[in-house]
Amino acid sequence: MTSGFVPPPYPYERLGEIKAIANRHPGGAIDLSVGTPCDPAPPQVIAALAEPGRxxxxxxxxxxxxxxxxxxxxxxxxxxxxxxxxxxxxACVGTKEFVASVPQHLRLRTPSRDTVLYPAISYPTYEMGAILAGLRAVPYQSLAEIADADAERALCLWVNSPNNPTGALHDLTEAAGWGRERDVPVLSDECYAEFSYRRPAGTILGAGTAGVLALHSLSKRDNFAGARIGFYAGDAELVHYLREVRKHAGLMPSGPVQRAAAVALADDEHVEAQRDRYWRRMQRLCQMLDAVGLHADLPDGAFYLWFAAPDGDAWAATRMLAERAGIVASPGEFYGPVSTGYLRLAAVAPDEKIELAAQRVGLT
Known part of the structure; x- marks a missing residue:
């Protein structure tokens, strides 16, 4: 019997042993491995979910x-x-489904191309979306290093700024120009756009909509991850094509969620408060890391700390954090082979949990 595709283990499911170690602490594990929001969505957004007629x-x-x-x-x-x-x-049903499904839709549109280009240090679904579509997944560390042969075969180029996991801010205007010169759609994942600390938030759409799509999520901006809602915007021809394909696939966010999302997008005050909250948490986590002999710099964007493991052994450092602080971190290999010597911490535990971790390592 011919063997087909065997899904690899989901990255975060590999952390079972680490979670067990962290859970030995009184008060249990403090899971900072997945970037899932922990703070409440605005009350007016929750209220909108229950409006009649939706x-x-x-x-x-x-x-x-x-x-x-x-x-x-x-x-x-x-x-x-x-x-x-x-x-x-x-609209889309959360941005992860869009990232995972758009390569197969683009392949139908341009069957002569078979390659998805994505950042070498990145959210793993960019690569998995290509794999699920039966396409070549080719990572890049800079636009300049992309081979002409890969560019000629490219269905799309993914960019992500602020970046997950590093928090880096990238030149989206440069990426848009690269794609337009080569007739390659540039898909810009901007779900952390509101969490930019060194300069104002930006978008690839600032360079015009031709040949580009910006992808946005309410999961991070509005602590609305459980509702599964996002949207994409950009090139009118590309948006029209994807709209029509996605209709046939039955991809539709629920009516109450769409109403709540509109309410959320109209309010900025809760986002400003959330950005400040993440910044304070990351500052405290940096202090906690220093106390156990690790070091992380505050990022330019997003809400992750990305830092090198001593001697390049990320799993050993992950285990040490579980033992010393009861924290569950993500080893860098989850985000690509070039990241194997790094760890990621997401500032997504409530303040009292982060203080508990700080106390466990002797901070007051």
């Missing part, structure tokens, strides 16, 4: 006019770019 009928796959307008208004207000809500914006 759940009875099928919601529009492309997003309600209210949601698409709210998304376009938010892009203009917070990111300084202009998009047409009628032609250049559409």
């Amino acid at each position: 759940a009875e009928g099928y919601p529009p796959s492309i997003g309600t006019p209210e949601l698409r307008t709210a998304a376009a208004d938010w892009i203009a207000r917070r990111l300084g770019a202009k998009v047409d809500p009628d032609a250049e914006v559409a």
Whole structure:
């Protein structure tokens, strides 16, 4: 019998032993391995989920006019770019499903190309989306190093700024230009756009919409990960194509969630408070790491600490953090082979949990 695709272990499911070690501490493990928000969504957003008349009928796959307008208004207000809500914006059921499914949709559109280019240090779903579509997944460390032969075969180029896991901010205008010169769609994952600390938040759409898509999530911005809602915006032809394909696939966010998302996007105050909260948590985590002989610099964006392991042994450092502080971290290899000597901590535990970790290593 011919063997087919065998899914690899999901990265975070490999942390069972580490979690068991961390759980030995009184008060249990403090899991900072997955970037899942822990803070409450704004009350007005939760209230919108229960508004009558939103759940009875099928919601529009492309997003309600209210949601698409709210998304376009938010892009203009917070990111300084202009998009047409009628032609250049559409909803998705959380951005992870979009990342994982868009390569197969693009392959149908351009069957002569078979390659997905993605950052060498990155969220693992960029690579997995290519694999699930039966395509070549080719990592790159800089745009300049991408081989001409790979560029000629590219269905798309992924960029991610602020970056997960490093927090780095990248030149999205440069990426847009690279794609336009080579007729390669550039897909810009901007789900951490609101969490930019060294300079104002940005978007690839600031360089125009031709040949690019920006992908945005309410999971991080609004602590709304459980609702599964996001949107993509950019090139009108590409948005139209993906809208039509996704309709046939039945990919539609629920009606109540679309209403709540529109409410969330209209409010900035809770996001400012959340950004400050993440910054304070990362500062405290840096102090905790220093206390156990590790060091992390505060990032330019996102809410992760990315730091080198002593002697390059990330699993040993992960185990030490579990033993000393009861913290569960992510070894860098989850984010690509070039990251094997690093660890990632997500500042996603409540303040009292982070203080508990600090106390475990002797901080007061």
